[in-house]
Amino acid sequence: MNQQASKDANETTTTSKPPYMQNRELSWLDFNKRVLDQGADPTVPLLERLNFISIFWSNLQEFFMVRVGSLTDLALLKKSIVDPKSGMTPAEQLDAVYARCHELYPYYEETFENLRGLLAQENICQLRKDDLTDEQLVALDDYMADNVLPFLSPQIVNARHPFPHLENGGLYIVVRLDEQAAPKQKKTKEEKARAKAEKAERAEKGEGKQSKNLGAEGVTLGIIPLPRQTNRVIQLPGEGLSYMLVEHAIEMWVPEIFSMYTVKHTNIICVTRNADLDATEGAEEQGEDYREHMKRILKKRSRLAPVRLESERPLSRTVKKLLLDKLGLAEHQIFVTKVPLNMGYTWGLGARLTPERRAALTQKPFAPQWPACLDRNRSIIEQVSEREVLLSYPYQSMDAFVRLLHEAANDPAVISIKITLYRLASQSHLAEALIAAAENGKEVTALFELRARFDESNNIEWSQRFEQAGCHVIYGFRNFKVHSKICTITRQTEDGLQHITQLGTGNYNEKTAKLYTDFSFITTDARIGADAADFFRNMALENTSDDYSILWVAPLMIKQNIMRKIDEQIALAKAGKPCGLFFKTNSITDKEVIDKLVEASQAGVETHLFVRGISCLLPGVAGYTDHVHEVSIVGQLLEHSRIYGFGPREGCEIYLSSADLMTRNMDKRIEIAWPILNPVLREQVLGYLDISWSDTAKLRELLPDGSYTPLGFFAQADEAGNVELFDSQKYLIAEAQRMRLAAAELAARHEAERAEDRRVVFPLGRVETSTPDMPEVVTEEESEFVVREDAIPAEVPVAEPAAASMADIAEGRATDVVDEALAALRGVAGTSRSEGDSEAAQDLAAGKSAPASKTEDAEAVKPAAEARLAPEASSEPSVEATPAPEAPASAAAVMAVAAGATAASVLQSAAVPAASLSAPEAKHAVAAAPAATEKAPKHAAPAPSSAPTPAAPALAPSSAPAPAATTPAAPAPSAPAPAATKPTAPAPSAPAPASASTPAAPATPAATLEPDPFAPAAEIVDPASPSAATVRETLPTECVTTEIVTAPKKLGFFGRLLKLLFG
Incomplete structure (x- = not known):
């Protein structure tokens, strides 16, 4: 057992459960259920849903090995140990965990069986014995004879053959046997004739009579370990992908394997063992190399005590009694499920499909993009020496x-x-x-x-x-x-x-x-x-x-400084000054931090938490966490970054960290947190959070009772009840690709301008050149730029000087078509990167927009409005231009919040609600949206017009539609006045405190900060808002899913606010 955990637990004296906390283990199980929910989500492609079920299985396996294993050790201690956050002893926690898991397993099984049926409709069939055709039986027989049966090591259990060690996570076929051989069955005439022919054939070969098999005495159980040398998936003939798992195939051969006994019952089992090792155990042995010590410790993992037994079918009474006795388990530690006991095979199924079928059943593949803020043709050392x-x-x-x-x-x-x-x-x-x-x-x-x-x-x-x-x-x-x-x-x-x-x-x-x-x-x-x-x-x-x-370095600085910073915000709240707190973390479990956040909430500090996994803190508990609001995202990617924010948005301090808000991270590990002092990078972080908080596809709010409400319900629905949901992760993927393509296109154009007789091969996408006299840009998959000129080699590295980064967009240097930033960084505008950074930082501080001259210079390379970029390269070269999907308010638009635009006007252009302000702040901020938008800097993203607009230029990061033809051109990229449309309530502001142009309600004692979520809707309607239908036309297809969403039974802070805004 982990000695430090034992010591900490023994020192615990708290026995009562605070009303604003919940048990860590139960919170984690709720997180894993949210993972399983993705397996049931109809907007997720089928094979991806199967992979989410596999992730759920893998997570639960590790949970039992580590957390349940640790609790099992603690439960053995003589002194009663109490969890200070839930008031539960280890034994009580174990009972609660097993009970919750027994509730989860039926949902797990239902989700898998439903998905198995849907995959069968797509001709991806996981077969069992009764599903096999004659052709498949013949193929399976041949495969088993050559690839499986020779590697089996069956065992029997009796007085001379003791019960074997069952490895952690290994699959076993268990067989209930009878000592007597199976009775002979009456043969048909055909079978008798075949047996006679075989006997005659053996006689001709001189083989004599077949020997008889005599079974051992006292045998009641047979065990067959799954062989490691075999593939888990056996592909069989059939339309599409027909396959059988090897454990189910081996079950079919059990009567033949144990032919000397009568087979009464077969099953497949898996044992999960405690894997919570104490690496310090025995570390004092003199002269032992630390690596050798760790190797010795690791050998113990597979032999620690069992904590769970799974079976695919109910165990017979005899087998169950034997297994429980030999493994030292209780009946409540047995879990029966029809789901395969090891779901790791799912990740390889896609490779067995044709590319077309795989593409239809999986997420659109994406590759991380080369950072647009770095020039691939220059030294990285040189560039990071110039700027952060x-x-x-x-x-x-x-x-x-x-x-x-x-x-x-x-x-x-x-x-x-x-x-x-x-x-x-x-x-x-x-x-x-x-x-x-x-x-x-x-x-x-x-x-x-x-x-x-x-x-x-x-x-x-x-x-x-x-x-x-x-x-x-x-x-x-x-x-x-x-x-x-x-x-x-x-x-x-x-x-x-x-x-x-x-x-x-x-x-x-x-x-x-x-x-x-x-x-x-x-x-x-x-x-x-x-x-x-x-x-x-x-x-x-x-x-x-x-x-x-x-730097803040744990264990002596991170928690201490977080507590100090929270105290500073408490002091500001009590003084009636602007304040706020924000944390994005994987988990929050530390009681001291939680208690301090409760103190901050009671003082009136609005606190916003973005917690993917465990949350021992319950928001919205009256009298304790009234001003704490918490959301979570579980989606295509695993949210893993840790961000700490102190103060209102304007001027807030941002720290990034390797540490979650967990006791183990801040007290028992060496962790580092560091400030983001560069204002450009600070806005980049805030812009990323804005986009994440705008999510309506995956964002869920934690309620005071510990349940989660999906906020997609509050996205606007059409007459048929369909709802378009915005997926922030997919949007950020698409945005990175657009920025990468924009950077590469400018590089190609710059090369073409310098040498008209060169042939440029452009990677990653098709591009239609916008200037008739410019050389054709050809697409070749997996190629880099090819410059054909007598004095230049046929193949050279991709010419990709630094493009506009997220930071460039936040500064306003990149607008509708990122012309100014990209052109400047390519040398087109004649401004060096370091100079551009300095000038833009000064402009940002002064609230200025990009100089008109730079934008005019960029016009020299602006492509025609109808040109497009495809998100990915074609597999074959082509000169046709393929339109790219448009984005909602892109990074340029969303991050314009930081540069002065109101969050409401920006998020309207994405047609998705964001929820982060307190109710009073939201009411005042949204009410002031029209006026604030007029006062916003000219580089702020405009709300889309309902009038027909020309297509976005090829280099646009899809920030906002171009102004209508009747709108006079401004010297700098400015926001056009939105056309009069059907009034629609604007979205609330982006995360944490209000933006610079959004008037934030001054912090006062808690009594005067009570939210008023049901204020009259007329007070917050923006008559200039675009219609939802118009806005949705600008959304990229890869960022939007359509789903009929059921109303949640309970509403939290964000839910009430969004209900107010969207009815």
């Missing part, structure tokens, strides 16, 4: 950071590279770059955390490879896991030492970087560099220091 960079995974690729490490490995100026490694991919380009650096003579220090759960073996293997390559490998602290993500590159320059520091919210794992949403911050700030150098020095000395100038 904030990358957003997986929308932007980790390749830029990996390339930075490759450059450092070969840069003569680089002295050392130091990095913390918690989880690595099994095949890692990042790790290879670090090894190459060491082989090139650089000083490479890698801090490996060998206790990263379920990645221990992979980390041990990588640490050995690093050490063999000459890296300095360290392992951190004995009592603290090193969970921080930091890398520092030290260079010797003419001006002295330079530290390039990278800080991340997620792991250095190329695989998960394509699935998890995270931020990666790269800077040459001298203060952060000095702190990074101190950090690695302290790690080598196992020093948990709090002596850092700008």
Whole structure:
């Protein structure tokens, strides 16, 4: 058992349950149900739904291994231990967990069976014995004879053959046997004739009589482990994809395998064992290498006590009694389900389909894009030395950071590279770059955390490879896991030492970087560099220091500073000044932080939480968390970034972190949080949150009773009751692709302008050139730019100088067609990147829009309005232009909130409600939307007009429609006056505190901040709002789903607010 957990639990004295808290384990099970809900969501493609069921299974497997295993250990202690958040002992928590899981299993089974039927309609059939045709039986017989039966190792259980060890997570066919052989059945004439012929054939070969099999005595049970050498899926003849799982096939051969016995009953079982290991156990043994110690500890995992037994069918009385006795389990720890006991096979089914069928049943594939803010043709070291960079995974690729490490490995100026490694991919380009650096003579220090759960073996293997390559490998602290993500590159320059520091919210794992949403911050700030150098020095000395100038390092700084910052907001609220709090985190479980948030709520501080997983805090509890509002997103990507916000939106302090608001992260791990001081990057983070909070497809609100309400109900419906839902993740994927394509097109045009006789091959999409005299741009899949000229090689790297980033959009330098930013960054406008950054930052601070001259320069490369970009490359070269789907208010529009536009006017253009302000703030902000929009800077995104508008230009990140022909052109890209349309209530403002142009209600004591969600609707109607139908025409198809949404039974803060706005 984990000794630290035992110690902490024994020190607990709280026994009463606070009304604003809930149990951690039950909250996690609610999160996993939200994952399973995706498997039942009709708007999700069928194979993706099957994968969500697999994720639910995998999550639950790990939950039993770790959390249930830990509680089982704690329940064995003599002293009664009480969870301070729920007032429950470990035994009570276990009872509640098992009871909740027994409630989840029927829903799990129903979801799978419904999906299995839907897949069968698409000719993807998982077959059982009774489903097989004669042709399939023959094929299965041949396959089993060659690929399965030779590898089986059946066992019997009796006095001479003891009950075997059942591995954790392994599948077994259990067979109820009788000692006597099965009685002979009367043969037909055909069978007798066939047997006679076989006997004669054996006699001719001199084989003699067949031997008789005699079974052993006292046998009641047979066990067949699933062989590891076989494929789990057996594909059979049939239309589409017909397949059988190997365990079901083996069941069919059980009578033949145990032919000497009578088979009474068969079943498939799986045992889940406790896997909560204490890595410090026995660590004091002298002379033992730490890696060898971890290997020894890991061997114990597969043999720890069972905590769950699953079976595909009810067990017979005899078999159940035997299994419970041998495994030491109680009957409530048995779970019976028709769902296959290992759902890992689902991920490979798509590869067995034709590309066309796979595309129809899965999400549109996307690849993380090269960051548009970085020039692929220039040195990354050179660019990050000029300006700070904030990358957003997986929308932007980790390749830029990996390339930075490759450059450092070969840069003569680089002295050392130091990095913390918690989880690595099994095949890692990042790790290879670090090894190459060491082989090139650089000083490479890698801090490996060998206790990263379920990645221990992979980390041990990588640490050995690093050490063999000459890296300095360290392992951190004995009592603290090193969970921080930091890398520092030290260079010797003419001006002295330079530290390039990278800080991340997620792991250095190329695989998960394509699935998890995270931020990666790269800077040459001298203060952060000095702190990074101190950090690695302290790690080598196992020093948990709090002596850092700008970084917050747990366990001595993160929680302490969060508490201090919350106290500051409480003081502002009591003084009647603007205040606010915001946290985006995977989980919130720390009682001290929760109690402090309750104190802030009672003082009147509006607090907004974005929590994907566990939430021990219940929002909206009268007298405690009235001013706390919480939402969650479970969707295509796993929300993983951690963001802390202190203060009202205008001027709020933003910190990114590797730490969740959990006791284990802030008290028992080495974590790092750091501020985003650059105003451009700060607005980039806020813009990302705006988009996420605008989601109506996946966003759910947590209610005071612990249940979740999907907010898609409040999206506007048509006459048939269909609702168009906005998916923020899909939108951000599409936006990253559009920015990447826009950057690449400008590069192609720039190349074409410089050499008209060159042939340019443009990757990723088809482009129709907008200038008749310009050379044709040809698309070739997987190609880079090909420049055909006598003096130039036939193939050169893709020419992609830096394009407009999210930050550029937030500054207003990129407008309808991102002309100004991209052209400037390509050298078209004659402004250097660093100069542009400086000028734009000054303009942002002053509330100015982009200079008209720059926009006029950009007109030189603006393509025709009818040109389009396709989101992906065609598989065949083509000169036809393919229209790209339009976006709602794009990143340019949504982030214009930060630059001065009202959140209401911006979010209207996405036709989706956002919910983050308190009710009084929302009422005043939306009421003031028309006036505020008129006062917004000219680069703010306009609300779409209901009048017919020309198609968006090819380079547009789909921010807003162009003004109607009658609208006079402005010298700078400005917002056209919206046409008169049917009045529609505008959406409430974006997350956390109000935008700069939105008047926020001053914070006062809680009594005067009581929300008024049912104010008369007439007070907040914007007569200039566009109609929903007009707005929806601008939504990209990949970001919108249509669904009939059932009204939730209960409404929270956001639900009441949206009901007010949309009826």
